[in-house]
Amino acid sequence: MNFTMTWKEDDNWKIVFPDRKIFIMKHHNWAFVAWDIARDKGWIRDNSTLFHVDQHLDAAIDGAMVPGVLNKKGLKELSKITQSLYGNKSYVGTDNFIWAGFARKTIQNVIYVSPENPIDDLFDIDSHSHHLKDHLSQKRIEQFAGYHWRSMETFEYSQEKKINDIFTNGNTLILDLDLDFFAYESKTDTEHTCYKLKDKEEIQRDLRVLKDMYVWDAITIALSPEDYHIGGPNNAEFVLNLFLEEFQVDLSQGKDWSTLELK
Numbered sequence: 001m002n003f004t005m006t007w008k009e010d011d012n013w014k015i016v017f018p019d020r021k022i023f024i025m026k027h028h029n030w031a032f033v034a035w036d037i038a039r040d041k042g043w044i045r046d047n048s049t050l051f052h053v054d055q056h057l058d059a060a061i062d063g064a065m066v067p068g069v070l071n072k073k074g075l076k077e078l079s080k081i082t083q084s085l086y087g088n089k090s091y092v093g094t095d096n097f098i099w100a101g102f103a104r105k106t107i108q109n110v111i112y113v114s115p116e117n118p119i120d121d122l123f124d125i126d127s128h129s130h131h132l133k134d135h136l137s138q139k140r141i142e143q144f145a146g147y148h149w150r151s152m153e154t155f156e157y158s159q160e161k162k163i164n165d166i167f168t169n170g171n172t173l174i175l176d177l178d179l180d181f182f183a184y185e186s187k188t189d190t191e192h193t194c195y196k197l198k199d200k201e202e203i204q205r206d207l208r209v210l211k212d213m214y215v216w217d218a219i220t221i222a223l224s225p226e227d228y229h230i231g232g233p234n235n236a237e238f239v240l241n242l243f244l245e246e247f248q249v250d251l252s253q254g255k256d257w258s259t260l261e262l263k
Contacts (some may be wrong), residue, residue: 007223008233015254021042021218022249023257024240027084028058028094028178028222032097035106035174036078037260038218044172047108047143048217053155053224054212055179055229057116057148061128063096065089065135075261094224102144107174109167110146113155114181122148150205159213163178172217175210178225180230180241182206195231203239205245219247 005038007013007026014025016034021043023034038044052058063069066089072078087093092100112122119128128141145165149155158164182203183195197203221243225236244251 002184008225013201013259015251016257016260017254018260020247020249021216022221022247023219024221024223024251024254026223026225027094028054028089028224029082029084029087029092029094029097031176031220031222032063032092032101032104032106033078033079033082034220034257035101035218036104037075037206037257038174039106040074041260044139044174044217046105048106048172048174049109049111049146050101050176051099051111051113053113053181053182054176054222055114055116055180056095056178057112057114057118057122058082058095058098058178059112059118059122060096061099061131062089063087063092063098063100064132066092066096066100069100069103075257088209092217103140105140108143109171110144110147111164112146113150113152114147114148115150115184118148122146143237152209156209168214173214175214175216175219177210177219177221177243178229179221179236179243182239183230183235193228195227195229195235197231197235197238200242203242204246207243211247229251 011026011119014030016023066081068081072081077234080091085093087096095179098110123145125142128144132141147164149158182198184198186194186196223236225233228234
């Protein structure tokens, strides 16, 4: 099957490269499903550490409240509780999939790398307990921990100082990258908000740093091609090609996620 360009027409587009343990998806809501598949395949263990590199934090906790999020299994069942839209208590979406993964124990610690300012403290256990007391055990809620770095520069500094080691030693590691991380908010001549890409050389450098930072146990990549994320599909395609080049991935060799379903 040729997956090369169908992502522009298909909101559910997603492919996997099993030999590289790389999942690529048009919209980020599918990431929590990818982590589940990776765990089923033995690529990651329970309670992996997630490195979430994104223009947005995607930290809405209602992903842990979605009916069925704790007991659904496999691609077919999990597909029924996710949509490529902003999420809510009814389904896992593009902004609450991290907490869905935490609820399912595929991930536990999260290293956020994002310029977005959190409305509330990302790691406020009292707040999380208040909202999730009817959905997760107190013990589980208290296990959510991590750091928030607002730029690649601060993230790299934290790596140099080994600050993140507390969450990486002994854990399987997931790189979760949204390509809109490489865009920034700007203004048109008429003062309308738009999103422009960072310089090509900066994008290539950051991709190289991310690739070489760890031997990743699984990688999830979201295109997020909307105008209000990365600045449109042309920008998404440009950055996707840079990713493919830096990570040495041939898009035409991608497979459907269903090929990884356990029989």
